[in-house]
Amino acid sequence: MSAAPVPPPPRWESQRSFDQLGRPLSGVTFTVVDLETTGGSAAAGSMITEIGAVKVRGGEVLGEFQTLVNPHTAIPAFIAVLTGISNSMVVDAPPIESALPAFLEFAAGTVLVAHNAPFDVGFLQHFAEQQGRPWPGFEVVDTARLARRVITRDDAPNCKLSSLARVFRSSTEPNHRALSDARATVDVLHGLMERLGGQGVQTLEELQTFTGRVTAAQRRKRHLADGLPHAPGVYLFRDEQEKVLYVGTSKDLRTRVRSYFTASETRSRMGEMVRLAARVEAIECATPLEAQVRELRLIGQHKPGYNRRSRHPEKQTFVKLTREPWPRLSLVHKVLDDEADYLGPFGSKRTAERCLAALHETFPVRQCSDRFGQRPSRTPCVLAELGRCLSPCDGSTDHLTYGAVVRRLRDTLLERPDDVVEVVNARMAALAADERFEEAGTHRDRLAAFVRASARTQRLTSLTACAEVVAARKEDDGRWAVHVVRHGRLAAAGVIPPGAEAHRFVDHLRASAETVIPGLGPVPAASAEETEKVLKWLESPGVRLIEVDGSWTCPVGGATRHLATAVVEPAPFDEDGGPPARSRRQHITC
Structure with missing residues (x-):
């Protein structure tokens, strides 16, 4: 076993941050590795021989490493002929238990390169796991995969190492011996890097994610990212008329924006957008949550053509239980100051209609849109004749009976959905028993909606009812992120600087936070999507509540407990399940 002295690792290898992303290829240390084995699969029992x-x-070249490895098993004859490694050659060689640690020490802090990397790296990972040795988590470059994106049939008939070595005039001919093949792979790597340099690939990230689908015109615009910071925030692509084309968010603005021009962005719509882009504007944010919220607000403000989601937060639908002598359910697009009860908002009218159908199936309130006095006298409709309406229009019911149904309906909308769940489930079971599966599926969709x-409305209103919530969480970099939320709207965000007095910082952040005057409805101060993102952060592990002005409450018998059984594919806002219930209403305090 032999290994050349290993020089001290570059500074970026010992301490990485956002500033080290997008490292120039000239400064990256690569360890190009090749293995010889007794077969094609470590999981099937094949062993490393070199x-x-x-x-x-x-x-x-900074150093070389080479060792034969005793596989403690006979080397198949065809492998011995192919590689020239015989049983007698490996008798005195170290076992993999000694060879692997030595190699990992040699390669520490570098980027691994291999031709058909899943094979070589897979073997190394397998034996590291077998030895109970933690895998260092190397970044990996696969020259075979890279070549398939660069080399054409005019260059070489295939992307085998021997073919590529001829294309790039390697000084070492591959011969199925590990060190020779590794030396040839070095020349192939340098040849590929040289060819890609002309296409604007200059960093390790760009090399790893390179694809030929990104045009030269796109690559020439990579300078648009040069002045952007390595920080979390929002980026806006603008055309020559300063019109916003696209809004996105990232934990590292510069690295993300460069990807549109260089390597990993392959969506055809984004390629079209990049061709139109003349400038990229960046807005730094204190925390990733602030970036996500700013992105939503900017998309809603500018409505960029290349964003598909969140462009029209004003287009929403609510299910409304009216306040009138004979209340009814209806679909509306705006919350009014009329003391009515609202469920929503819904992202589409179709989903709202499904929800409305489930409620009408359970509660026989009137479905007509007419206004009735205290004592109406009209002809009953078809629904009344079918027994699906209490029919106040012709005097078939009184205020006491109708009012009791409305109270149950209001309780269902606000706190306990049990009546709807039981009725629709029973209907589904009956239809399934009659093998009317399509109709049963319709009822399933209604119940899920x-x-x-x-569940969504209960979770949103539990937060929006609080005038202020101040919370903090220790982020991955060890600093504390603090957010001030008022009526479900993110009013301020900040990160406590090292050495700062935490209470003083929080007091200053609260004092400088946006003043929020709530409006009407379940989401009175922000879009539902923004409040959901804030909720997701507040309910994430490690969050500490600093101040709560109001009661953050959730009904014990709420809809969240039915999500697992009533909803086949949970919606994004369901994934956290809301605060756990311990009483009729849970009060969450700091």
Whole structure:
């Protein structure tokens, strides 16, 4: 076993941050590795017989590693003929238990490169796991995969190492010996990097994600990302007339925006957008949550043509239980100051109609849109004749009976959905028993729409009812992110600086936060999507409540507990399940 001295790792290898993303290829240290084995699968019992590796940086060889490995099993004859490694050659070689640690020490802090990397790296990971040794989590570049995106049939008939070595005039001919093949792979890597340099690929990230589908015209615009910071925030693509084309968010603005021009962005719509882009504007944000919220607000404000989601937060539908002598359910697009009860908002009218159908199936309130006095005298409709309406229009019911049904309906909308769940489930079971599966599926969709909407509304109103919630969480970088939320709207965000007095910082953040005057309905101060993102963060592990002005409450018999059984595919806002219930109403305090 032999290994050349390993130089001290570059500074970025010992301490990485956002500033080290997008590293120039000239400064990256690569360990190009090749293995010889007794077969094609470590999981099937094949063993490593030789490890060869070359460490390079900036075109300079820094060291080499080579060792035979005793597989403690006979080498198949055809493998011995192919590689020239015989049983006698490996008798005195170290076992993999000794060879692997030595290789990992040689390669520490570098980027692994291999031709058909899943094979070589897969073997190394397998034996590391077998030895109970933690895998270092190397970044990996696969020259075979990269070549398939760069080399054409005019260059070579295939992307085998021997073919590529001829294309790039490798100084070492591959011969199925580990070190020779690793040396040849070094020349192939440098040849590929040289060819890609002309297409604007200059960093490790761009090399790893390169695809030929990104045009040269797109790559020429990569300078638009040069002035952007390595920080979380929102980016806006603008055309020559300063019209916003697209809004996105990222934890690292510069790296994300560069990807549109260089490597990993392959969506055809985004390619079209990039061709139109003349400038990229960046807005730095204190925290990722602030970036997500700003993105939603900017999309709603500018309605960019290349964003598909969140462009029309004003287009929403509510199910409304009216306040009148004979209340009814209706679909509306706006919440009014009329003391009515609202369920929603729904993202589409179709979903709202399904929810409405589930409610009408359970509660026989009137479905006509006419206004009735205290003592109406009209002809009953078809629904009344079918027994699906109490028929106040012809005096078939009194205020006491109708009012009792309305109270149960209101309780279902606001707190307990049990009546709807029981009725629709019974209907589904009856239809399934009669093998009317299509109709049963319709009722299933109605129930799912109702349960989702009810759970969503209860979770939203539990937060929007609070005048202020101040919370903090320790982020991955060790700093504390603080958010001030008022009536479900993100009013301020900040990160406590190192050495700062936490209470003083929080007091200052609260004092400088946006003043929020709530409007009407379940989401009185922000879009439903924004409040959901805030809720998701507040309910994430590690969040500490600092101040709560109001009661953050959730009904014990709420709709969340029915999501698992009533909803086949939970909607995004269901994934956290809401605060756990311990009483009729749970009060969450700091």
